[in-house]
Amino acid sequence: MNPMLRLAGWLIAVALVALPVVAVLRGWIGAERWPLTHLRATGRFEHVDPKLVQAALLPYAKHGYFAVDLQGAQAAVAKLPWVDQAQVRKRWPDVLEVSITEHRPFARWGRDRLLSDRGALFDARGAQVPPGLPNFAGPDARTRDVVELYQQSRTLFAPIGMQVDTVVLDPRGSWTLTLLDRAHGGIPTQVIVGRAEARARIGRFVRLMPQLLVNPERHIERADLRYTNGFALVWSTPQAPAPAKPATAAAVIPATPWAAAIDTLKRALSATQAPRAAFVLPRFPTSSLT
Structure with a gap:
């Protein structure tokens, strides 16, 4: 027999055997004979919508048992809101069968996203967000830095009864915190930390806060820490009547000793009933703050 004819015969025989197998595996035939008729989901479903899971898997299940694209189905489920792993x-x-692990939210991030306890950002629009989460904002690439400063600040402020509610890192790298006074109904205090030596500045401020808040009728509305020595x-004094001409009580506070600085501030406040007070070092103008 002609060798070419023999080779052609072998190729045709192999094709006749392989083609049905390929057709089944590709879903061209057999999908109705070996259909996937049951969907089994495992995991704790607190936020993931089972209907969305079903809708994501149906296009893949219709190809039948042998032809189902498991990687494609897995990727489709992983894109659903609140899904961490699938x-x-x-x-x-x-x-x-699909096994789902949900994101565990650690904080809000910006207006419509959440940050998981594994450091992943995910969409939270339309979802019921657990109450009591801190609020973060900043560049997506700086999530680790934001969490780190939050943890450090929370440890420092907790002993004096202040809760760190918000941590914001702006595009320039400047930090701003919002504190809640738990002892007085959650009154907020904005703390402008700046860019340099954030933890050291916060530490100095924490050491002074108990002395600054000895008068419960006075509350720090905003603190600017961008001064090296002050x-x-x-x-804010919500209970005091507003004067006809708002005044400002000011005092120049030296870097050390701190006790003398506090006494100077108290004398300045006693000399006027102004609801606002500021103390800074004159050699550090506002324009140079970081």
Whole structure:
């Protein structure tokens, strides 16, 4: 027999055997004979919508047991809101099984996203967000830095009864915190930390706060820590009547000793009933703050 004819015969025989197998595996035939008729989902579903999971898997299940694209199905489920990890398997004879791990939210990030406890950002629009989460904002690439400063600040402020509610890192790298006074109904205090030596500045401020808040009728509305040897404070006294001409009580506070600085501030406040006070060092103008 002609060798070419023999080779052609072998190729045709192999094709006749392989083609049905390929057709089944590709879903061209057999999908109705070995259908996937059951969907089994495992995991704790607190936020993931089961209907969305079903809708994501149906286009893949219709190809049948042998032709289902498990990687594609897994990727489709992983894109759903609140899904951290997803694994899709098939179980003979007709089961498509998906195992889902949800994101565990650690904080809000910006207006419509959440930050998970594993450092992943995910969309939270339309979702019921657990109450009590801190609020973060900043460049997406700086999530680790934001969490780190939050943890450090929370440790420092907790012993004096202040809760760190918000941590913001702006595009220039400047930090701003919002504190809540738990002892007085959660009154907020904005703390402008700046760019340099954030933890050291916060530490100095924390050491002074108990002395600054000895008068419960006075509350620090805003604190600017961007001075090497002092702070600028804005006070709020909601119970005091507003004067006809708002005045500002000011005092120049030396870097050391701190006790003398506090006494100077108290004398300045006693000399006027102004609801606002500021103390800074004159050699550090506002334009140079970082």
